[in-house]
Amino acid sequence: MTSLPTVTGDKRLGLVIDLDTCVGCHACATNCKEWNTSGHSAPLTDVNAYQAEQRGVWFNRVFTYEVGGQGPSARTVHFPKNCLHCEKPDCVTVCPTGASYKRAEDGIVLIDHDKCIGCKLCSWACPYGAREYDEDVGVMKKCTLCIDKIYNKNLPEGDRVPACVATCPSKARHFGDFADPDSKVSQLVRERGGFDLMPETGYRPTSKYLPPRPGNGANGAPKKLEPAPDLAGAGKFLRWVDRVLSR
Amino acid sequence: MHPAYSVILFTTASGAGYGLLALLAVFGAAGVLPANTWLGFVGIGLGVALVVAGLLSSTFHLGRPERAVRAFTQWRSSWLAREGVAAVVAFAPIAIFGIGWVFLNDTSGPFAWAGAATAVMAFVTVCCTAMIYASLKTIRQWNNALTLPAYLVLGLATGAILLVTISALFGVYRPAFATLAVVLLALGLAIKLAYWRQIDTERPRSTLGTATGLDRFGEVRLLEMPHTEENFIMREMGYSVARKHARRLRIVAALTLFVVPLALLALALWSGPSLAIAMGILATLSAGVGVAVERWLFFAEATHASMIYYGRAA
Structure with a gap:
């Protein structure tokens, strides 16, 4: 049923992504691919994997932006992006087959790959570019919030988090329940001013982003660097003299 | 798109x-x-x-x-x-x-x-x-008040051209059919001109600043793509081949879909039923090319919000 659930359950699961600590290492994207290519959405097909024009299904893609123009206030922000499991997901309601659905119990947006006809309309309806077409299987695929991991009783409790969260080396990704005001993700959003992407579209994403903390404006950095002396043509002895006198 | x-x-x-x-x-x-x-x-x-x-x-x-x-x-x-x-x-x-x-x-x-x-x-x-x-709220060129009337009027107008041709072939042509087609074509041209004007002058609804939430720090610029090759999103939503020639293709569409058939059917009205068969067939051929170009542009000129993350305007 592609109508949105009228009753909401106890949980609203999602991610908090910290743009302050993300170092842009792409580990989240890689571990996501690793887990999901053999799980609920398997396979995440790659085409031309070892030659030119390679393409394939990834649930997580890491962009890098330059913010604040040039000068001391400029900064580089790494920006991982995946499905935000919106409260008002048009990708679900446009689906003609009932393959797309939003779970009432935890708000996760999923695709039933056995019902999908591969019309791609859901990808047209998503402003975040979170749904991708698997041209080999002929159906759409998307982030499941690692539904086959977070509820997996065969895993130790500490491992029951999405693959992207488990692997992040800079702890820039947090998983939790936004319906619980005392959960870690709810606290992070409150304390750090978590925000929605493209709030003007009205999709009301569940997952939030934390802004980079204010920089120190390059305080303490030397105002001007002295040019290195020209030692071209100097022999070993003169270079030693230069080193001694430079101390 | x-x-x-x-x-x-x-x-x-x-x-x-x-x-x-x-x-x-x-x-x-x-x-x-x-x-x-x-x-x-x-x-x-x-x-x-x-x-x-x-x-x-x-x-x-x-x-x-x-x-x-x-x-x-x-x-x-x-x-x-x-x-x-x-x-x-x-x-x-x-x-x-x-x-x-x-x-x-x-x-x-x-x-x-x-x-x-x-x-x-x-x-x-x-x-x-x-x-x-x-x-689709993600595509401002489609998510507007002129998309629905354009589809209705263009469907009726191309159907009316076919009606003129078929009725003329069977000797049951009436000038009212050609008049109807002329009126619908004129209406269609007005709608498409208004549509093109609207999508050209409308401000983008989202920017890279609102898409990333980083506009609070100033201007946002794409530094690095997530990957070196094109992915599904970029190929499906980021199509820009025809956009390069959009101006010329709009003129082609306006002429072949509206102006030429309109002139041909006006000629048929002026000359009487004898020319209706020839004018109807020519108008059908011209409008067939025109409506395909018009629909091509409808897709090719549409920009998708998700492409903002890839450094494009939408």
């Missing part, structure tokens, strides 16, 4: 087919057209053939066409499902009206009611087709 040939054929052919069927139904039920077997066979047959060709071609862009029947289930929320249901429902009155006209040579009484239902269902189906596009 990537202009898939199957979707261009689907929307243009089914639009013209429903336009022709609606006009045949109205004029047949009203007794303006005679209930002549061959006229009904060719006219309704062509309308149905265009609709079926369009619907079949729309399944060619599916990844799993063998499951297409599932697409009728979610009419409560999805315009695509509503379009499918409306298209199937429309075949019932079309069949009754067609049987009455072709086999019983009767378009009155209950068959006239079937004709009225045919016109209503043709209208509903084209509305649903247009709403598939007009309801």
